[in-house]
Amino acid sequence: MRSRKQKRLFLVLACGICLSAATGLTLAAFSSTLTYFLSPGSVLAKKPAPGLEFRLGGVVQVGTVATTINHGSPTTAFRVTDGTASIPVTYTGVLPDLFREGQGIVAIGAMTTGGTFAADEVLAKHGSTYMPKDVEQALRKAGKWNPKFGPPPAADTWNTMPVKSTNS
């Protein structure tokens, strides 16, 4: 004969297992809609209809950024890439401060019939690496990393690197 406490324990554990399974299956089923943005590769594969609004995410391709001034507002054209595919993007307006070549961004807008992505809004996606500017400069000088091309090297190569002035 089990005690009431044991009965409650088994009941709670059984409910917990069922609930976790249900949540896991739901999240797996909705995983594509829970994604905040589409990569250029998946955009080229899915071919969203022109005018259908979605979010495009990727890295600003190096050497593709060109800004022109039309009627007093800047229009920037660049390509967003995920390493395999890339999509041309145009955006009119002031870009976020973090915008640069090699920067991860999320652009909100729609494809035009010409195959360009017309962005209404551009958000910058910053990296998850935190280091002082001196360390970044030292890595660049040593030829170990250029922020334009991909993420920084493994932290153990720079995390013990000496810094001249920590208060920069």
Place this chain on the structure above:
Amino acid sequence: MTETVLISGKISKTGSWLHHFANPGRFLRLVQPILPWLAAVSIILTVTGIIWGYAFAPADWEQGNAARIMYVHVPAAWVAMAGYAALAVCSFFSIIWRHPLADLAAEEIGPVGAGFTFVCLVSGALWGKPMWGAYWVWDARLTSVLVLFFLYLGHIALIRAFDNPAHGHRAAAILALVGAVNLPIIVFSVQWWNTLHQGNTISFSGNSKIYITMLYPLLIATLGFYMCFITLVCARVCAAIMEKRTGGLLLAAAERQG
């Protein structure tokens, strides 16, 4: 039953070691003398961490001074999640072993945890605007933390919504346990889905992608926030035990007179 236990400070039927340590009277005797020390340690650690982070740690290479918001945002987020985990553990003990102390703790963790979640959300919005270009986006990480905030608010309301406190404790414990499924979603959201929120910087297995002079103040501030949470919850639980005792004594006095 609960009332008499709280007044006498002893449990008549000592079932297990759990009940030995979960006795409100014993908790009061153990915790009340060290509360001032807990408070002092939490203030010293938090102030040290934040001053170090804001005045002495280097600015970030990419985000400049805006990255300093992490010395508040990251500890608040960690404590908000750990607080909910503690709430779930208390609810588990409350629902299976009917602990009077676990009920009290669950009731007092809610508002403190909600406060830390609010700090996390607000500091995140203030960080998002200058860096991303938006205060808020509906990506998986931000949305799941907002759900955590609403779970806290729902728990606070539910546990106080019944005339019979035992009913409130049981209903709120079920809510807390069901809501615990959100915790792994928050933790893994940046790995499972594309998010605007950055991926994990700190890793327990392997390299953390943060320079050592920025890591130290972050860890000290985190320790400080954890201690603040523990101190606030302990102080609130002590106050709640005293309040119940006072209520019981007043009731007894009224009965003697009447």
